[in-house]
Amino acid sequence: MPASLNSLFKRVWKSPLIFSLAVLLIVVVQNIITTPSFFNMSVTNGILSGYIPSILDEASELIIVTLGMTLVTAVAGGQDISVGAIMAIAASFCGLMLNGPEYRTDVFHNPLWLAIIAGLLGGALCGAFNGFMVSVLKIQPMIASLILFTAGRSLAKQITYGQTVYIMNPVYKYLGVQIPGIPIRTSILVSILMIIIVTLVVKLTSLGLYLQSIGVNSSASRLVGLNSSRIKFMAFVICGVLAGVAGLVGSSSVGSVNSTDLGNAIEMDAILAVALGGNMLGGGKFSIAGSVLGAYTIQAITTTLYAMRVRADQINVFKAVIIVIIIVCSSEVFKTRFMKFAGKAFNRSVRKEGLR
16 A cells, blocks of 8 residues: 555544544445435425435434534533423423414414514523533533423423414414425525534634633633633523524424424434534534534434334434444544554555565
């Protein structure tokens, strides 16, 4: 193997995204083999449909939540496990503003824009609570967010007077289904918009550098003048707002606010997406692109398993096995040992060729 090729192989192998990309490629190839129409897309009833649009649509809420989870993980070295409950709380505030005391109506009691702002403020308030617990009281992120994880859905239920709120006005569907005249589902457009906004914020401002610096060494960051508590608090607020956006998109897509089901278990997939994206779960350096790729990989696996007619109660078992394999293969211990094994095999092949 030429030295340049060997060097390229090592750089690719050490990339944190290599296994996520490999799995995504395997999933795509498997779908092409079993489903020749995998890449086929058509406009049905005025909206783009097909396997790929379906994956993009179903991954939209996960991607939005994963963006916030990435920032929190980078700066705090822990995860916010309450994002699913925050989605329900934000959607409940929005539903309350739109429907008022009625659990089913097609008449808005308040303007839609005001209800959206109320939902996002609800998400921001939840993020601020978690941020206060972590940045001021110095509680470990997962323990701090366990409060809302436990009580958040009950709180959301109380906001809507214990009812599942059905928002029958078709205008509400614009947020999560389709805007008339645009053939792409709004959920896809919103997720792409959130990716662009978060990427621009962390790249064009100092926030990304501050998050990484504090995540790597909070004490050293304070010595150079960074207010680590304030930045951690800000990251949790951003995470709460993004979870609120995901909650509004999710409730809009089904036309109702069901605090029990909305965002259920999404926090686990978000954490896995962050890990699969090559981000350090202990904080520090992070990659928005990696997290997005991890989220799409998880959703592609889920969609493929459903297409293979795997039962819903078996999906998580298959997905867990696949994800365990990815995480193990992407660990530094596995990579180091594999490189040693590959190097020995290469040297043996070279010696055999020399003897000939």
